Amino acid sequence: MSRDSTRKVLTVAFLVCLVCSIFVSVAAIGLKDRQEQNQEEEKRRNILQIARLYDPARSVDEQFKKVSSRSVDLASGQFTAASDAGSLYAIPPAKDFAGIKVRPRSMEVYLVEEEGSLQQIILPVYGKGLWSTMYGFIALAPDLTTVSGFGFYQHGETPGLGGEIDNRNWLARWPGKRVYNEQGEVKLRVLKGPVDATHVEAAYQVDGLSGATLTARGVSNLLAYWLGENGYQPFLAGLRQGGGVRP
Ligand SMILES: Cc1cc2nc3c(=O)[nH]c(=O)nc-3n(C[C@H](O)[C@H](O)[C@H](O)COP(=O)(O)O)c2cc1C
Numbered sequence: 001m002s003r004d005s006t007r008k009v010l011t012v013a014f015l016v017c018l019v020c021s022i023f024v025s026v027a028a029i030g031l032k033d034r035q036e037q038n039q040e041e042e043k044r045r046n047i048l049q050i051a052r053l054y055d056p057a058r059s060v061d062e063q064f065k066k067v068s069s070r071s072v073d074l075a076s077g078q079f080t081a082a083s084d085a086g087s088l089y090a091i092p093p094a095k096d097f098a099g100i101k102v103r104p105r106s107m108e109v110y111l112v113e114e115e116g117s118l119q120q121i122i123l124p125v126y127g128k129g130l131w132s133t134m135y136g137f138i139a140l141a142p143d144l145t146t147v148s149g150f151g152f153y154q155h156g157e158t159p160g161l162g163g164e165i166d167n168r169n170w171l172a173r174w175p176g177k178r179v180y181n182e183q184g185e186v187k188l189r190v191l192k193g194p195v196d197a198t199h200v201e202a203a204y205q206v207d208g209l210s211g212a213t214l215t216a217r218g219v220s221n222l223l224a225y226w227l228g229e230n231g232y233q234p235f236l237a238g239l240r241q242g243g244g245v246r247p
Contacts, residue, residue: 046153047110051122051139066112073106077234080106098127098225118142123232127222130214132156144236150174162215170209178203179227186227189220
């Protein structure tokens with residue numbers, strides 16, 4: 001076979017492709033466990049950060065020891081043993097404030113307990129912003145209505161505009177705000193513009209983000225959905241009425 005024959009060129013190209021594909025496959029399979037471990041660690045770090053518990057000097061695993069996860073059936077508001085997170089519920093369009101169309105029937109929630117008493121409950125929330133679905137957590141104090149932390153770990157809003165939902169100064173305005181009024185309605189929302197501290201509803205209001213009114217509206221809407229009657233409200237109401245977090 002001459003050096004430049006078509007057959008030789010194709011054979012060499014084929015062998016190069018074969019060797020490379022073997023390398024890539026071995027790397028992908030060999031690193032799969034490590035990738036899953038890193039993803040889990042990243043998720044735990046996000047939960048700790050949003051709940052304002054994260055200490056960068058200590059390992060995530062060690063800090064996560066006081067957090068336990070439980071699966072909650074949203075319709076009944078009860079803890080469930082089996083996570084049927086794969087089973088989906090179609091949200092009636094009139095109730096779909098978060099713009100997500102479907103959600104899992106059960107959600108994984110995170111409890112922070114110290115010596116058997118609940119310190120915080122951390123709830124996953126997500127919904128449409130202007131350009132993207134925004135994924136985050138809201139942490140509540142033991143009264144189940146005072147916010148102890150809030151933030152997003154994934155979104156595709158514009159940096160400098162909607163992306164300011166990651167701004168630390170803005171996120172620092174959430175702890176201490178309240179979710180429900182005396183009638184049990186979700187009142188927590190982001191305003192357009194600053195909060196007037198003398199307003200009767202100031203405890204439920206968070207300053208707006210300039211240039212990000214549409215993203216901020218998405219934040220208010222997803223909170224209204226997830227903390228409302230079609231989201232975690234039946235679960236939180238059950239806990240408040242003395243159900244406790246242990247079966
Ligand atoms: C390229 C581009 C990207 C934008 N990205 C966002 C965004 O991520 N979130 C948002 O709320 N508004 C975004 N806007 C601005 C909206 O179009 C709208 O002007 C803004 O939400 C109004 O906010 P304001 O009332 O605080 O000015 C963007 C505008 C442009 C031109």
